Amino acid sequence: MPDEALLTVAGIGKAFGGLRVVDDVSFTVPRGGRLGLIGPNGAGKTTVFNLISGVYPLDAGTITLDGKAIGTLPPRDRVLAGMARSFQNIRLMPHLSAVENVMLGQQARASGLGALLTPIGWMPRGRWRRDAEALLAEAGLDIDPGDVVSSLPYGIRKKIEVVRALASRPKLLLLDEPAAGLNPAETAELARFLRKIAEGGTALLVVEHDMGFVDEVCDRVVVLNFGKRIYEGSMAGARADALVREAYLGADAA
Amino acid sequence: MSGYWSGILAILAINIIFAYGIFVTATAGQLNLGGAGFMAIGAYGAAMLGEQLGWTPALTVPAATLLTALVGIGIAFPVLRTRGVYMVLATFAFAQVVTGIILTQPALGGAMGLVVTEYVDLPVLLGVAAAVTIGVFWLTATRLGLAMRALHDDELVAVLMGVPARAVQVAGFAIGGGLAGLAGALYAHHFSFVEAQYFSPLLSIYVLLFVLIGGTQTAWGPLVGASFFTIVPELLRIGGSWRYVVFGVMIVAMMMFRPEGMVTRTLLARLMGRRRHADAG
Amino acid sequence: MSAAAGVRGAHPLVVSAGVAVGCVAAIAGLAALPGGATLAQQVVSGLMLGGIYVAVAVAFTLTIGVLNFLNFTIPTMFMLTGMVAWGLARHGLPFTEAWHWALALPPGIVVAILASLVVERFTFRYLKTRHGDATEHAIPLVSSLGFLLIFEHLVLIVLGSDAQSFPVRFRLDWQVGPLVVGLPQLASLLLSLAIVFWLSWLLARTRTGRALRSIAESPDTATLLGVEVTRIVPVVFLLSGLLCGVAGALFVVNYSDVSPFMGDHVGTKAIAAMVLGGLGSIWGAIAGGLLVGLLETLGIHFFGGDAAQVVVWTVLLLAIVLRPQGLFGGSRIGKGKL
Structure with a gap:
């Protein structure tokens, strides 16, 4: 059952003051899957992590891990549930x-x-x-x-x-910029290590700026911009996508 | 052994137990500036149980320890709502309430104090101090101790690693309060007299200083801190007030040059060599 | 609710004036009642005593509000002023006669300020937070406890441990109906309040005040905005030394009791006042100081000293746990309404 969803994030949202940092974001990580969460600075990637792990309470939406609704549980119970x-x-x-x-x-x-x-x-x-x-x-x-x-x-x-x-x-490992600040040799070694972990059956959800690293580790990506999901699919598809290019490079490049 | 030195050894044993009480709470990231309040509850608890029920120290001391541990649990819930300066002030206020109640209750002897009839000898004090020391070393090596030290360093991350923060912190107050109460019970039985004035804010301050200056990173800290500040002034034989001035200067200098305390993990690593250190609790 | 909002919106000076008029009216009304004169007298004495607590409580609240630092040497500054002034008035310096008591007070205040700056030099100047863990925040607090021991016992060594009487030789009482108001006491209440008002003006309106408030918000941001933190931090210590010095001088003139331990009592009461008013809030410290002075005199009048202690500290413990923002306002450490 390789395609069964392990983590399901459905319509989650978070606002700080009047600012919607995460707005109606949904995605799934299949059992043993390797999902990259990318997007420009300030897109809300780390906030998504904080919402999934329970640092902040959700304003909207639900989170399901391994068939169990964890969106309102305290952080410790989410860890016990397998993340x-x-x-x-x-x-x-x-x-x-x-x-x-x-x-x-x-x-x-x-x-x-x-x-x-x-x-x-x-x-x-x-x-x-x-x-x-x-x-x-x-x-x-x-x-x-x-x-x-x-x-x-x-x-x-x-x-x-x-x-x-x-x-x-854990059944699901959330990594927030694991390659940031590493040199190329260290980055390559980390990527090898993470692939080995994934082969062992642990699902990965990775936030990362190094696109080469994401390409190497993840089999699918979700792109966020201004708190909204603008793309979901393969890395190659993301590179070709007009909205994604605009988010990263500005309107001119698109 | 002269009476002078056996008196100092008795104080040393009590200070070590007391310091470990404050240390256990501090290990979990909580500063307790109400140590004297917990010690007073242990001392008066033992004194009253002995006087009213005729219990021997073999019963009064464990009972007083348990009583103070329960008080520790009870006070932990309100106090843990606060942090930082507020927690320092809350625990300080708690000790003031305890001594205030003692002073106003004629049954507790008020300002006159209480005479404690049953006597506990020095070897027992030293034995208990040794047992407490070993026990705290054990505690710091357990998963509970690891969870406490993690809460001290970074509470949010500890929680995200699955540490049940509130339960561990309450356990810290229970164990810490119990040890302070144990020190108080032994004090009462050894010196045969308790009075509220002894359990002053200054006593709370001193014991917190023993712990912070000894170092909170390892269980060696309170042992070294309490021993240093109990014995060195005696060895120096400096009189009265100058002793406190020197004590104060040492504290200020310590915070300037070695704010993590006398005993740190890196110091232990250097003393024991790399490999041994890997196994040190 | 709307009345409360209206009060909160008004300028604190207006509110204070209103409260003052209310107090005077209440005391007058109380004194007019049959048998109320004794009680009214207690209220007057309580407010006078509270004036001393206000100055010391503001010193505490200022250091906590700006630096998040519970400075245990503050009661020592209070004591240093009293003891130095007493020493000069009783013995003089070597090779001088004993000084007139009024001349002995300013040097006492200067010594308090200098001592406060010494404390800054050896606590904050050296403080480097590395990991931001729980015990690291206690470093300045521990240093201040060290200085508490140093100052208190140096004074003991030089001037002795006995309680002394400050040789002030005048009494000017003002008879208002059945009430006796000590003029020096009234003057000190007013002076102490005037200094606090000046301080709050300084914080609200001057460059230094803005710098202090930006440090209170966030030292890092303040540095980024070009505030020279290392030059501004001593101002906090200078001000708290000044406040304690003035409070100490007013205390010895009014009550003439001087001892190396005179700061301990006032210090704990000032901490209580600060907590009741909310940490970091100057207006809260004023209200808390007067309230504690009042509670103390009335508590002793009705219950006796030790019972009053239990009541004050139980209220305090409950206040910290249930209303950490203080009884009056919503300000918090570092986000102080300075």
Whole structure:
């Protein structure tokens, strides 16, 4: 059932003051699908992420994840329903180590007092810690997992953010500009890693400015402009679309 | 051992337990400037249970700890509606209310204080302090501790990672309040006397300083902070007011040059070497 | 509802004048009642005491409103003025006679301002927020607690820990019907209010005031708009030192009680006043200061000191939790209606 919808976003809207930042946006991410969310600066992409993950309440519309209406749930319940996200500006916990940040991402899988009160940071390597270290290694991060993240370079922290989101074993991974600030080699490696994740069955929803990266990672794109959806389809189709060209390059180029 | 040093060791043990009480709350990102209020509840709770019900310290101390933990849960819900400066002020006001109530209740001895008959000896204090220290190290290594430290660093992201923020913060107040109450109960039984004036705003300020200056990043912080500020002034043997002036200068200098406290994770990493550090809680 | 909106829309000066006239009328009415004179006398004393709290509460609210900083050295500035003035009036400097009490007051105020600037130099000048986490916001607060210890105990060392009496030798009382109004007290209430009015004019109308308000909104934006934050921040400390100094001077002239701990009592009452008025709101601090002064005198009159403490702090705790914006206004930290 490859085409069954995992995430359905239907007619969502959000206004700040009088400004409609997201206006009647709808799209679906199929199970195991890879959707790119693109558009010029200020198009409302990050706001869509914040609405899906529950940072802001919805003004209008519904969100369904895996058959469950999550549009009004608190953020934590949405995580438990099977989604995880990264952030545009790195928001790792600066005082925690790399592996602790990843173990924080496992939170949604750990329930009950037993899981809360078992030491996960100490010598006897519990399964949580082994799991987190394995995930870091899988992402090709050649670091000491015990390094405090504020001492690590940008590219590595950016990647740890993705790994932290993956640690909850989500059905849907929301990535907010994962390639921003990375050099070409790092970007290519990240794209390979994300394709491998997608092959493992995790659906991706990616906001990104680097079109080459989107082309490589995603199989479909949704284009936003001024909070409205102006295109949905293939990347090649988006490149040829008059409205999309106008949104990116201005009216003259169209 | 001379009476002088055993007195200092007793204060040290109580300060360490008390400091861990404030630390656990601070680890979860909450500043509690009402420590003296929690400690007073533990001290008077133990004193009253011993006097009224004739319980021995083996019962009064755990009961007073539990009582203060419950008060911590009760006060957490209103206090957690506030943040930052408001939370500092709310906890401060809470302690003022507690000492004010003690002063106005003749049954609690009012301004005269209460005599506590049952005596708890120094080794018990040291044993409990050691147990609390180990317990807090354990806590910081658990997933609960990880969730607390995540809330301290970035509450929104912690919630988006699935941390049940409110429950963890209430747990922080419960454990923190309980430990402060434990310190109070031991204080009452060791010094055989409690009076409201001891639990002044200045006591709340001192214990918060122990914790913030020791460092909130690891469980070593309160241990180092409380020990340093209890023992060093004694070793320096500087008298009366100069001791506080030196204390104040150290605080200001600390905040200028090392605002994250004496013990930080990077310091531990350097002390223990990279590999060991990877395993440190 | 519409009446409330009308009051909110009116200029604060107009509102204050209205409240003042109302107060005088109420006190007069109370005094005219049989047996009401004692109570009216308490109300008068409470308002006079409240005038002192107003100045200190405004110092607190100003630092919180502009810098989001709960400055625990503010009561110390109040105390420094009193103790320095007492020291000069009692002993003089080395090689000088004891000073006349009136001459001893200005140096006391100057010392308070200087001490406040020293605090700025060693707290805010060095503050660099790196991660913006919960305990990082407490750094200036912790430094100010350090300075509290330093100043209080330096004064103890130099001038001793005993409570002293400031040698002011005149009493001018004004008999109004059955009421006795101390003229110096009345003058200090007016002076203290005048300074606060001047301050709010300064914030509303001058370049410095605009700069301060822009920092209160957002230090980053203020920097972008060309406000030199490092040069403007000391102004906050200068003003709060001045307010505390004046309050300290007025306090010793009126009540003559001087001790190294005199700031603690006034400081906690001023914090209470600030919370009741809403953090960051100057007009709220005025109302809160007068209210706390009134509550304190009446509370002691009816219930006794310790019970009054319980009442004041319980009200305060409830106010913080239920109405963090204060009893009167809707302003908040950093978005202050300064």
